[in-house]
Amino acid sequence: MLLPVSFLLFVVRSFALKSIVQSKGTPDSHLESLRGIVQGPLSGWNAVFYLDPYLEAHVLEYVRGLLASRNTSQVLVDLGSDGALWSQEQPTELLRGAYMIHLVVFQEDPRPFFEAVSLQWNPQYLFFFSVSDETRKNLLVDDTFKSIERLLLVEKTYLVNSTSKPKSGLYTSFPFEERVIKQIGSWGDARFVSREDLFVDRFESFRGYEFQLGTWLDDYPYLYQSKTKPEGHGDGLEVEMLDAMAKVLDYKYNLTKESPDMMWGAFENGSWTGMLGMVHRKEKNFTVNYFVITGERVEAFDASVSYWMEGFGMSMLSPPPLPKWRGAYYPFTSSVWLYLAITFVVVLIIMSIQDTLQPEPFLGGVGSTWPYLLRAMFNNSIPRLPKAQWQRLFVGSWWLYCFIVTTAYTANLIAFLTIPVFPERIQTVEQLVLCSRVFMFDYGEFVPGALKTSKDPHYRALGDKMDLFQNYNDSVFPMLDGTYAYIESYSYNRILVYVEYEVCGPLLALEVDNSYMLKEQLYPGHLCWYFQKNTAWKYKFDRGIRRLVESGLIAHWIKIKTEDFLGRDFDRKQQLRAKETENQALSLDHLQGVFFILAMSWAAGVLVFTGELLRHRCVLQEFNGWAGK
Numbered sequence: 001m002l003l004p005v006s007f008l009l010f011v012v013r014s015f016a017l018k019s020i021v022q023s024k025g026t027p028d029s030h031l032e033s034l035r036g037i038v039q040g041p042l043s044g045w046n047a048v049f050y051l052d053p054y055l056e057a058h059v060l061e062y063v064r065g066l067l068a069s070r071n072t073s074q075v076l077v078d079l080g081s082d083g084a085l086w087s088q089e090q091p092t093e094l095l096r097g098a099y100m101i102h103l104v105v106f107q108e109d110p111r112p113f114f115e116a117v118s119l120q121w122n123p124q125y126l127f128f129f130s131v132s133d134e135t136r137k138n139l140l141v142d143d144t145f146k147s148i149e150r151l152l153l154v155e156k157t158y159l160v161n162s163t164s165k166p167k168s169g170l171y172t173s174f175p176f177e178e179r180v181i182k183q184i185g186s187w188g189d190a191r192f193v194s195r196e197d198l199f200v201d202r203f204e205s206f207r208g209y210e211f212q213l214g215t216w217l218d219d220y221p222y223l224y225q226s227k228t229k230p231e232g233h234g235d236g237l238e239v240e241m242l243d244a245m246a247k248v249l250d251y252k253y254n255l256t257k258e259s260p261d262m263m264w265g266a267f268e269n270g271s272w273t274g275m276l277g278m279v280h281r282k283e284k285n286f287t288v289n290y291f292v293i294t295g296e297r298v299e300a301f302d303a304s305v306s307y308w309m310e311g312f313g314m315s316m317l318s319p320p321p322l323p324k325w326r327g328a329y330y331p332f333t334s335s336v337w338l339y340l341a342i343t344f345v346v347v348l349i350i351m352s353i354q355d356t357l358q359p360e361p362f363l364g365g366v367g368s369t370w371p372y373l374l375r376a377m378f379n380n381s382i383p384r385l386p387k388a389q390w391q392r393l394f395v396g397s398w399w400l401y402c403f404i405v406t407t408a409y410t411a412n413l414i415a416f417l418t419i420p421v422f423p424e425r426i427q428t429v430e431q432l433v434l435c436s437r438v439f440m441f442d443y444g445e446f447v448p449g450a451l452k453t454s455k456d457p458h459y460r461a462l463g464d465k466m467d468l469f470q471n472y473n474d475s476v477f478p479m480l481d482g483t484y485a486y487i488e489s490y491s492y493n494r495i496l497v498y499v500e501y502e503v504c505g506p507l508l509a510l511e512v513d514n515s516y517m518l519k520e521q522l523y524p525g526h527l528c529w530y531f532q533k534n535t536a537w538k539y540k541f542d543r544g545i546r547r548l549v550e551s552g553l554i555a556h557w558i559k560i561k562t563e564d565f566l567g568r569d570f571d572r573k574q575q576l577r578a579k580e581t582e583n584q585a586l587s588l589d590h591l592q593g594v595f596f597i598l599a600m601s602w603a604a605g606v607l608v609f610t611g612e613l614l615r616h617r618c619v620l621q622e623f624n625g626w627a628g629k
Contacts, residue, residue, distance in 0.1 A: 030156050031062050033168035033187040034105070034129055037154070038066060041198050045101050046073040048094065048123075050113070052106035053080035059131050063105055079106060083116035098124040101195075105129045109136075114144050122147050122534040125199055130155040137181050140173035147534035150199035157186065172200055175536070176207040203537040206251035214275040214284035215255045216264070220495040221561035222290050223255075232257055238288040240557045241307070245544040256284070263444030264289075267296060274444045276301065279532055286532065290489050292525035294446065304529040305542045307554050311524030312447055313490035314432065315497050317482040318514045319423045331412035340405065347398055348373060354391055362386040376402035379410075427519045432485055433461045439478050440487040442468035447487065447522060459522075479515075490521055491558070495565045 038047075049067060051060065067074060075094065077086060087095060094100065095118075102123040104110055110128075114121075126148045130136045133156060139145065140153055157169030168187040174180050184200055185192065192198055217225045217234050226235040234255045242253055256278070259265075265276030265287070272280040275287040280300060290310075293303050322330075329337065351369050355361050363369045375382060376399045385392055426432050440448060451463030466487075467478075476497070479486040488496065497515055529545075531538045548554050563569070 028166075030131065030166055030168050031059065033154065034063075035066055036187060037127075037129075037192075037198070038070070038103075041192055041195050042101055042103075042127075044072060045195065046099060047101045047103055048075045048077060050077045050079050050102070050104040050106070050110065052104075052108055052110065053078060054107045055105065055131065056107070059105075059107075079104070079110050079113045081113070083113040084118065087117040087121050092120055095120045096122040096124075101125045101127060103127045103129065105131065106136075107132050111139070111142065111144055119533055124148075125150045125195070126152070127198075128153040128155075132156075137171055140171060140181050141175075141179045146175065147536050149202070149536045149539060151202065152199055154187065157183075170198070172202060174202050176203065176205070176209050203540050206249050206537075206540075208250055208252060210252040210254055211285045212254050212283070213256060214259065214278035214287040216258045216275060216289055217255065218258070219289050219489075220492045220565060221558060222491070223288065225257075236561050237308075237554070237557045240561075241545070241548055241554070242288065244548060244553070245541065248544065249540055265291065266444040266446055266449075267300070268444075272300065276530060279530060282532055286529055286535070288529045290492070291528060291530055292523065293528050294525070296446075297530060300533060301530040302533055302535050302538050304531065304538060305545050305549075306526030306528050307545050307549055308527045308558065309524060310490050310527060311521030312487055313493045313521055314438065314485045314487050314518040315479060315493050315515055316426060316436070316485045316518065317479060318516050319425065319482070321422050328413070330416040331409050343401075344373065344377070351394070351398075354388075354394065358388060358391075362388075362391065373398065377406065379403070379406045425516065426485075429458045429462055429518075429520055429522070432518065433458050433465065436485050437465045437467065437478075438462060438485045438487055439467050439469060439474075439476075442470055450523065485518070487522065490517065491562060493517065495562065499565045 047070075049063070051063065055063070067076070100123065102125060104127065106128070107130075126145065128136065128139055128151075130153065136153065136155055140151060145151060151172055153171045154168050155171070156166040170184050170187060170192075171181055172184055174182065215223055215234070215238075217223060217232075219236070219238075221236055223234050223236045223238040225231065226233045226239075229235075232255065246252065256275070259274045259278065261273055261277070263274035263277075265272065265274035267273075271277065275284075275289060276291075276297070278284040279287050291297070292311075293306065297303065332340070348366070348370050351363075351373060352366050355363050355365075355369060363372055372382070379402070382395070382399065386395060426435055432438070442448070448463065448466055448468060451459050451466060454460045454463065476486055478484040479497075486493065486497070494517060529541065531541075
């Protein structure tokens, strides 16, 4: 972002040991080249000017006059000051980025100042202008400036000897061409009309360079050991991306099977571990495994542009289906059954009151009324209708109500008798905290620490209930017991549980998944590659990654690599398999609910028969006793 206001930083110390005197005469052609460059290709660009305190007076005065004629934001820095102190006081927007040109005008070696600046200093465009008669081309291959993306040196070039008229030669270096320094031209050529003409691409090709990558070949579906190639050769999304860009940028790469400390990558005890540690110690050029962009990592590394978004998934064992004999009451919820019972009682009371108010009772008491009303509930015909018209309307309304209820129940009962019914699954972190503990393999990811220190109460509670294990078996098997959740990156979790532990398949009576992933993911973020801090050529990979994302190849490769483990069209086949269960033939297991209803009906019939038998005997005994008298 551009600085909001123009500002000028003046340093207190003097730029020269002698007083500055107005130079007379015409400036030399070399200084005129500086004016032509600043007012030509670099006009309109904000700039940071680094001035050597040992510049001659007429040179310093000329540069000051040149600065006064500019109307853009500019910063003036004394190369004789403390580079570390200066860089610590400057905003990040000034120290790095593409919106400013950093221009160094010097007589003596400027490296002491830049060797002291902080790692935050990393301009994209650095322009050296030498007024010395000695060559300074060694600056272009010095390690101090190896992190600069666009680097340019302008110095005096004599066509014959030092007595001839000098030219302003433009030079740059190409790090992947054995640190070759090349002259790209002399100022005055008509082709230098823009900034990009001056600052040529130093990394147009990597010239077959072999990058050393800090990787771990156990990261489905991103990076894993190839099934068809020797040990140490990878496969997965990252390999597809590397191979695609290698054909254009001309490079090779070497993968690491695993990190030496068997850690993924985290900042612990003042140092970086795992694959990030190898990159930070400059043992490897970059890493391409599953890494999310975080603020802590961006401060220590250069992150590429994002190529995919994913979080950490939580897998759980699916709860077993509820007993099939309970399918008889599944068509209605508990509240509907309660309302049906209340309605029946209310109708029974009203019908009994109506019956008692008539001169000639229609049914003759509650004992005869409730079986009469219950016939309609079981979709049976009514043997006779009441004589009173208003009572017939009431019975008709009750019969219509029962017809609607029984039709809905019968239609829904078929589905519940043939399809297994599962308890409600846990789908959110809030539900998970209340019902289960969580497990994770301790390989140095940031998730455990982030959960424990989270401001979200549910995340923090999840962190308190987390157990870390030193191998996958100990962390996955508790999930197989059905009472714990297993946390891992979403895609890897899905493949690991399905393939390595075979927690999906015909373990139940019906072929349904017996494990599932919670819909909510932990810390979803943008995946990236991490390079060494201030990597000059990272932008080449950024461009390549953007093209792969925009072309849809990233999504295509993730789908293909996932199907290599789960099978082609895995998601579609799972849906089809679920639909096939709806068309299967009925078995005895499916009829448990029907037999349950039959058994309950028989039990009720036996109770009613027993009651009538006892009542008949009591009436008979009373009659015999009355007859004997």
